[in-house]
Amino acid sequence: MQNLLSLGLTLTLASSLLAADKPNIVYIIVDDLGIGDLSCYGQKNFQTPHIDSLAKEGMLFSAHYSGSTVCAPARSSLMTGQDQGHTYIRGNGAHELRKSDTTFAHLLKQAGYTTGMVGKSCVTGNTKNPQAPHNSGFDYFYGTLSHVTAHHHWPTHIFEQGKKKAIPGNKTKSGTVYIQDRYTEKGLEFIEANKQKPFALLLSYSAPHADIDVPMDSVTPFLGKFDPEVRYKGGHYKACNHVKATYAGMVTRLDKHVGSILAKLKELDLDENTIVSFTSDNGPTKAGGYHWDFHNSNGKLRGGKRDLYEGGIRVPFLVRWPAKIKPASITHHPSAFWDVLPTFCDIAQVTPPKNIQGISFLPTLTGSTQPAHPYLYWEFHEKGGKVALRKDHWKIVRLNMHAKSPSPYELYNLIEDPSETSNIAEKHPEKLQELTTLLENHRQKSPIKKWNFR
Numbered sequence: 136m137q138n139l140l141s142l143g144l145t146l147t148l149a150s151s152l153l154a155a156d157k158p159n160i161v162y163i164i165v166d167d168l169g170i171g172d173l174s175c176y177g178q179k180n181f182q183t184p185h186i187d188s189l190a191k192e193g194m195l196f197s198a199h200y201s202g203s204t205v206c207a208p209a210r211s212s213l214m215t216g217q218d219q220g221h222t223y224i225r226g227n228g229a230h231e232l233r234k235s236d237t238t239f240a241h242l243l244k245q246a247g248y249t250t251g252m253v254g255k256s257c258v259t260g261n262t263k264n265p266q267a268p269h270n271s272g273f274d275y276f277y278g279t280l281s282h283v284t285a286h287h288h289w290p291t292h293i294f295e296q297g298k299k300k301a302i303p304g305n306k307t308k309s310g311t312v313y314i315q316d317r318y319t320e321k322g323l324e325f326i327e328a329n330k331q332k333p334f335a336l337l338l339s340y341s342a343p344h345a346d347i348d349v350p351m352d353s354v355t356p357f358l359g360k361f362d363p364e365v366r367y368k369g370g371h372y373k374a375c376n377h378v379k380a381t382y383a384g385m386v387t388r389l390d391k392h393v394g395s396i397l398a399k400l401k402e403l404d405l406d407e408n409t410i411v412s413f414t415s416d417n418g419p420t421k422a423g424g425y426h427w428d429f430h431n432s433n434g435k436l437r438g439g440k441r442d443l444y445e446g447g448i449r450v451p452f453l454v455r456w457p458a459k460i461k462p463a464s465i466t467h468h469p470s471a472f473w474d475v476l477p478t479f480c481d482i483a484q485v486t487p488p489k490n491i492q493g494i495s496f497l498p499t500l501t502g503s504t505q506p507a508h509p510y511l512y513w514e515f516h517e518k519g520g521k522v523a524l525r526k527d528h529w530k531i532v533r534l535n536m537h538a539k540s541p542s543p544y545e546l547y548n549l550i551e552d553p554s555e556t557s558n559i560a561e562k563h564p565e566k567l568q569e570l571t572t573l574l575e576n577h578r579q580k581s582p583i584k585k586w587n588f589r
Contacts, residue, residue, distance in 0.1 A: 157246065157483055158456065159409040160335040161326075161396060162475070164213075165389055166206065166255060166285070166344035167440060169419030169432030170451045172386055180361065180430050181383040185394030186453065189413055193455030194464040194500060200525075201417045202472035204440055204447040204515050206282070207260035209416045209472060214238040214258055214271065216476030216491035219514045220578030225586040226516045227282060230260040231267045237488050239476040240272025243335045246483035251275035251325045254318045254339030255285045265297045277321045278339065279314075285341040286372065288314050288348050308373040313350050315342050319392040323399050330403050335479070338396070343385040345423025346373040353384035367424025378424040410456040410482065418447040437555040443513050443523035443532055444555050459501050469525065470496050471511055510570075512577050516586050524574040525549070531560075531570045536588045544571055 170176050175187040175195060202212025203219055211217075211224035215236055224230050232238065238258065240250045250273045252258075258271035261281050268276035277295045279285045289310035292301050304311035322338045342349070347367065357380035365378040375381050393413065400406040418439040419425075419432035427439045433446035440447055452470070454460060473493035480487040481497040492512075498505040510526040520536030528550040534542040546560040546567050560567050581587050 157248070157333045158458065159333055159400075159405060160243070160248070160479065160482070161338065161400070161409060161411045162336070163338045163340070163393060163396070163411070163413045164210075164257065165340045165413075165415050166342060167417065167420040167422075168343055168386065168389075168415035168451065169427055169434070169439065169446070170415075170436065170449055171427075171431045171434030172343075172419065173451050175453070176451055177434055178430065181357065181387055183386065183390040185390045185397060186413055188397065189393075189411060189453035189455040190463070192457065192462050193411075193453060193460045194466060196452040196454070196470060197465060197467050198469045199414065199450060199452035200469070200471040200511060200513075201415070201448050201450045203513065204417045204442060205517070206255075206416050208515075210257040211260075213472040213475055214240070216473050216487060216493040218471070218473050218492045218512050220512050221490070221492060222473075223582075224260050225514065225581055225583070226260075228260050229262065230583070231262045231264060232258050232271050234270065236271070238272045239479045240335070240337075242272075242476070242480055242485050242487065243483055244272055244274070246485040247333060248483065249274050249329045249332060249334045250337075251329075251334065252278065252337040252339060253321045253325065254278045254337075255341040256280050257337060257339050265294045265299065269297065273337075275325060278318070279341070286344065287346050288342065290314055293317075308346065308348070315340050315349075315388065315392065319395055322396060326396070326399055326403070326405070330405060340389060340392070342389055343382060345420060345425065347375045347378055347381050347385065347423040347425050348373050349381055349384045349388055353388040354381050356387075357381075357383045361429070365424060365429065372423035375424050379429050382425055382430060406457065408456075408458045410454065412455075413451065413453045415450045417450065418442065435554050441515070441518055443515055443521045445549070445553065448513060448523070454500060456500060461502065466499050468496065468499050468505055469508060469511060470494075470499075471508075510573055510577075512574065514578065514588075520588055522574060522588075524570055524577070526570055526573065529566055529570060530555070531567065531574060533574075539589065546570070 173183045175190040201209045203209040207227045208225050211222045215222050252273045259267045287307045289305040291305050302312050361379035367375045400409050419427035420440045427433045433439050436446035438444035438446035474496050477487045477493045477495040478497050481495040513523045515521045523532045530547045532545045545558045547555045
């Protein structure tokens, strides 16, 4: 018996030591931020110095893609390592991941990590089930469960550890607690509470998604700087008298929140071996009075949220890991949300599921030889239905997929035409056929009828 007890203690100690050697993970995802909204990607109207520091001290990805062009399916691809031809959630709506869906949170828990998610739920489409985040592998959850609740930045209630909690003084479109500030506070608390063991924090801000709304102290520095200003009279989204200034204030306040997270990691002497990533769930919006043209939020890319052109799906992605990543690195490796799960598995030394399309980009982070995707695939079921596929620097897009006669395929060369202004399908019929065949043979049928094409 004594020998068995000694063996058990030895195995427990060995497991603890192994876990202790693993880096912490902080993955920050914001909502509807365009690739052009960060100064490290070219924003000129306002500055994002704390987020930019991730690029200066780490790696900037120039060709990173969301899982989709709206939030729930994008997050489904992020969580499961599957693209939109395979993951369960392929659109917004009242769906949550199934018990059979393995997420990166499940896998990190297997590797000894304490897992937490703060903010807008990344594992549900729109649910009333407060256990959904925990069912998807998170030890700790503080945030909203539904899309509509996340539209407004002064929610009357929040969920923490499966319990609904009121926020006194908040009235949905006004109040005393700006929820993005509270998310930062809870993120800092999670880091502090788990500083002695490996942790993985998914920090999911619901800004700068409309409402276009932020406390006035973040708006004031920009008043009068963006004439002519835009006024939005309101509706489902909150009225706003200074749309351009308020949007700039939302992004710069997010930047300060990122700065607070980085400062906490340095204070606790955790920053050297903590991987901090920053991204957005899809391209910029045209909602709540905002338009991506106001601040060139999509940069030189075509389109935005709900498009499968580059502006809708190519997103900012920055990774800082001082122990491994060379400062001020830039990679042009095409990657996507479904690559995050296998990357985390590589980092945590745990085996990923077999039924994924993701490829770990850990070799890119560490300067090793990076396997390339044969191609990347997207589909979207609003606005008539759309599909897209990128292979090397070639990309095809097809619209009106739910119609009896969908639109013809469009073909673009992303090196020569990154803004997708010239459809060259007629000039390259062989390349068009190659990509068309890949696309039409890729997807698996969805169990949800509305997420299938004719």
